[in-house]
Amino acid sequence: MVFIGEYLVYIVAAILSIALYIVSSIFIFRHIIRVLEKEMLIVARIAMGLLSISLFLAFIASLHGVHEIFILVFSLFIISFLAVIVGARHVLEEYMTGVFASKAYDLRAGDYIEIRDIRGYVAALDDTSIIIRDPKKGLVYIPYTMLAHTPFKRVKVEEGYEMRVILTIPLYIDLQNVRTRIEDIVRGLGVENPRVDIDSIGSRGLRLVVRGSIRDPRRGEEIRLALLDRLYPLLRFSISSIEDKPCKKPDA
Structure with missing residues (x-):
């Protein structure tokens, strides 16, 4: 026994x-x-x-x-x-941070993220990092610990992205006409709820801010360049019209 x-x-x-x-x-x-x-x-x-x-x-x-x-x-x-x-502390740190960060920030594939000099869409979510498709750098792996210690900007797919374009026009140009043309141009480029506001008035002219919502943040630069390209002939024509007007001689 x-x-x-x-x-x-x-x-x-x-x-x-x-x-x-x-x-x-x-x-x-x-x-x-x-x-x-x-x-x-x-x-x-x-x-x-x-x-x-x-x-x-x-x-x-x-x-x-x-x-x-x-x-x-x-x-x-x-x-x-x-x-x-x-x-394995670094691996465990990345993994545990990923478990909580992905839920706390509600990250999903398709969201737009800007962190440091990296910007693009979330292509996939890994256990220890998120994969961002940057137009200039390609696929970039960002560890969750960077998100926890670095401020970043996130735009959900359903929220849209606010676009801002800064313009400066001369003081003597018809503001209402320019504002209407800008809104028509950006609306034709796919910008939702466009609006043009005066940011400041200086000696160089009026500083305008063009705002609107776009679904694809990558089109922000494309829309800005297209707006400037289409707006330039209008401003040039307005300035030429003002310069070509004959000056009225004062009465003797």
Whole structure:
């Protein structure tokens, strides 16, 4: 009976160690398998297997009264586990930040984001980063930790994007005519709810701000250039008309 009891103890200890490995594989490796390379994943599995064996030996040593060996092996178990955590701290930080950041910011594919000198649409959401399609730089991977520590601008697909164009026109040009022409031009370019407001009045002329909503933020520069290109002949004609008017001579 004594031998059977010892065998049962060994079996229970082995089952606990195997259960530890299985649980760690299910709840830990299922998440980090996406962010680790195949070689690193094999190393992580070997490390977890060694930790399970160390726990088994520590449990057996404790049952046999060899407390020094138990303390030694269990200490090695704790140190090894902490070493794994410290070694993977950057990966864990990125992953945990991604879990909360993607939900807190409600990021979705198709949203428009501007952060530092990167701007473009969210092409995909990864476990540790978001993938932005920048027109100039191509696909750019931005870690979630950058979003957590850097101010950024986000525009949802359904909200639209506010476009602003700054113009300066001479003081003697008919403002109402220019305002009507600008609204017609930008409305024809696909801008919703266009409006033209006076920002300031100076010696160089009127400073106008053209505002409106567009669905595609990438068209902002295209619309600005098209507006200037179509508005230039109108302003040139207005200035020429004013200059060509004959001056009325004062009465003697």
